[in-house]
Amino acid sequence: MISPLPILDVRALAKSVESRQLFADLSLAVAGGELVAILGESGVGKSTLLNILAGLDTGDAGEVRVEGVELDALDEVRRTRLRRERIGFVFQAFHILPYLTLRQNVALPLALVSSRAREIDARADAMLAAVGLGARGESYARDLSGGELQRVAIARALVHEPALILADEPTGNLDPETARGVLRLFAEAVRNRGAAAVIVTHSAATAEIADRVLTLTAKGLRP
Template identity: 70%
Template sequence: MQDRALLRVTALEKSVPGGRQLFRGLDLTARAGQLIAIVGESGVGKSTLLNILAGLDAPDAGHVAIEDTILDTLDEAALTRLRATRIGFVFQAFHVLPYLTLRQNVALPLALVSNDRRAIADQAQAMLARVGLGTRGDGYARDLSGGELQRVAIARALVHRPALILADEPTGNLDPDTAAKILTLFSDAVREQGVAAIIVTHSAAAAAIADDVLTLTASGLERAR
């Protein structure tokens, strides 16, 4: 169901050591197939917000729920399982492991939850094909361009069919033409799989593909367009 809320954030607050408040009263809902871009000045707390959404950092107040699971009710082991099964990550620096094949890189999220090697390899290969790298599964990262590395990262983020994808400046290391192609691929994949996606970005091009663009300020999130 495309209208199903996969992420709900309620009254979130966070301060940094020394007492400076990054944000307060932050509310956010992301639905299946929805892509939200979060923009804002450097230092306002965008990466901190992503870490809170992933359960890697705790808010001072408020709650984050992925599907029906409230993150602050989970212990560390349960948070780790949630990240492995329900969240996908796409980073500016790709984080594709150079000593693994592309198929093995994409298979990593599946290997955390299954021992069926054949099924894992088949799913990883199918996802590589979806991002245009179906003939490169046995290759290594050293032979890829930046755009191809980001395709691998997107395939890895989507292969286990997460509820939520978190992307931190996913095109920051790419030239404009390659970035445009990657953004189109990412947007199409999010909508096809019915994932909720949050992109933190300084890029106007990345923000342009989003369904909603929100500016992070000390008062929370404000609609930018």
């Protein structure tokens, strides 16, 4: 069920890079239980937009609110805390830590906010099983393919049940069958838990599961 109140509220956002305007006057509201897919040509600023929504970058104008909290009004410590506790991010480059096991990688968002080691490990193992890597908890990144690393990144983004899920091409390295399973996970996390999700994608299959599909242009988002 989609909540009428937005978890993510973006108003009049603008961003330029090296004197080139990526987008301007961009507004977007995403309610709990809603999944939005964003399409766009390469270089238009889709990854930059996700970084701004996560508080990893800042816009030149406008504001971004997550659960009513304006990101730019927070200092770096509070912005980092909000990101750890309330946002799940699937990076296109994975960012899996090579010196940690897969279980430890997935458990990171939980370990940052809890000290219950047994519960943390159990939840990490359950998420690894959900993405088809249940027997690989003690493996390291060097032992995995690109598609497997992407599934670990997805498990890590979902394990702490964030209010806002942001994903940059989350199925780009997956075979069609695995991609469908991952997309079902996203849909479950969003709709059953009342989370909001924004997915940047070139995948038609990803766009098909979305409640809304928008295209990013220099003038903002359009249907």
